[in-house]
Amino acid sequence: MMEPCDLLIHSAAQVVTCAGPPGPRRGAAMRELGIISDGAVAIRGTTIIAVGPSAELRRRFHPAREINARGRAVCPGLVDCHTHIVYAGDRVAEFEQRCAGATYQEIMAAGGGILRTMRLTRAATTAELVEATLPRLQQMLRLGTTTAEVKTGYGLARDAELRQLAAIGLLAAAQPVELVPTFLPAHAVPPEFAGRADAYIDLVIEEMLPLARDWYRVSSFAARSIPLFADVFCERGAFDVAQSRRVLAAAQALGFSLKAHVDEFAELGGLAMALELGATSVDHLDVTNPVMFPALAVSATVAVLLPLVSLNLGLSHFAAARQMIDAGVAVALSTDANPGSAPSLSLPLTMAIACRYMRMLPAEALLATTVNAAHAIGLGGRVGAIMPGMQADLLVLTEADYRWLMYELGGSPVERVIKRGQVVVGESE
Numbered sequence: 001m002m003e004p005c006d007l008l009i010h011s012a013a014q015v016v017t018c019a020g021p022p023g024p025r026r027g028a029a030m031r032e033l034g035i036i037s038d039g040a041v042a043i044r045g046t047t048i049i050a051v052g053p054s055a056e057l058r059r060r061f062h063p064a065r066e067i068n069a070r071g072r073a074v075c076p077g078l079v080d081c082h083t084h085i086v087y088a089g090d091r092v093a094e095f096e097q098r099c100a101g102a103t104y105q106e107i108m109a110a111g112g113g114i115l116r117t118m119r120l121t122r123a124a125t126t127a128e129l130v131e132a133t134l135p136r137l138q139q140m141l142r143l144g145t146t147t148a149e150v151k152t153g154y155g156l157a158r159d160a161e162l163r164q165l166a167a168i169g170l171l172a173a174a175q176p177v178e179l180v181p182t183f184l185p186a187h188a189v190p191p192e193f194a195g196r197a198d199a200y201i202d203l204v205i206e207e208m209l210p211l212a213r214d215w216y217r218v219s220s221f222a223a224r225s226i227p228l229f230a231d232v233f234c235e236r237g238a239f240d241v242a243q244s245r246r247v248l249a250a251a252q253a254l255g256f257s258l259k260a261h262v263d264e265f266a267e268l269g270g271l272a273m274a275l276e277l278g279a280t281s282v283d284h285l286d287v288t289n290p291v292m293f294p295a296l297a298v299s300a301t302v303a304v305l306l307p308l309v310s311l312n313l314g315l316s317h318f319a320a321a322r323q324m325i326d327a328g329v330a331v332a333l334s335t336d337a338n339p340g341s342a343p344s345l346s347l348p349l350t351m352a353i354a355c356r357y358m359r360m361l362p363a364e365a366l367l368a369t370t371v372n373a374a375h376a377i378g379l380g381g382r383v384g385a386i387m388p389g390m391q392a393d394l395l396v397l398t399e400a401d402y403r404w405l406m407y408e409l410g411g412s413p414v415e416r417v418i419k420r421g422q423v424v425v426g427e428s429e
């Protein structure tokens, strides 16, 4: 007797399952993709129920609908685990200043950069923020992103930060990309607190974090067991290690999971602090001293690397992904999509740059934007792999070999996107 299923995707040249044991992948396991040739995936409701050779699954299942992948590759929906996509305005003029030689830090120190986006974002209503962000999410979806972390951090004041959280909640309900919220009020010292960063941290701890926690408790995110993260920008010109520790420790006491921007331009010691607090991820790590890699490798913390920042800032230095992977660090990759340091929404481009400039192999880059990225946002075991029991988030690519995702530069490698068992990009039959 054949078993019923809602959707059967079959005749894929490769089903790149990324299947493996629980937990983030490290070392040689970052090169094991579990590829099934001439593969198929059976889906019931929002969940994957079987994965295997096409001939076997076509004998076993009687599907309500089927997709013939016609020799294309199928892989997990991509997970963008570090983005700043809720903002108003742009930084095009600053881009020209950087072309003329100004640095990102000089622009930030002169009141531009994050503070320019803060001024524009503060002036926007929640509805305007939603309207500005929706097309970004649509583009991410077309490029294969089915789950994305989204940070606040351009309000830098109580109400404006809460408006960003509200916008993230509305966006999660308005389109298919699944969102994971991160509260980042300590992204820069706002102008009202210039020279008084500690006083701003007091406000963050006493008022902003508790309000964000209250917002989360009644949100759809809590109802679906999607975690709320707190994050901090630990950097010269932003917050020092002591200030960053105060924010993260207070957030942890309120029940937030933790992330930290560390070692982007200067190594202040934020990495050791974040590891001590058991952060879910540490992000950037562009200038981290390799003596830190063994401690990172034995921790449960995922290292999120953001190569589009180095590319966009015209830097020749990239995070030491090769050394980190060889040392056993669980590496994830993300766009860092934001209007300043990384104006790109493309995970395929991110992977392409990581392979060329950080010496990652294509298999490692894919695991870094699926399984490990899911673990970096607390969704490991739910999304990021094609395995029975996992959420049915899949891509049918335009080519037969998944390595086209990294090989092509700036292309459009995705033919169809399936989110929670529904075709949300491309033809449904």
Ligand SMILES: N=CN[C@@H](CCC(=O)O)C(=O)O
Residues within 6 Å of the ligand: 084, 113, 114, 117, 233, 261, 264, 309, 336, 338, 339, 340, 341, 342
């Ligand atoms: N480094 C700090 N925050 C962002 C940049 C945000 C911006 O420039 O607007 C980042 O991750 O690169």
Ligand SMILES: [Zn+2]
Residues within 6 Å of the ligand: 082, 084, 261, 336
């Ligand atoms: Zn960031």
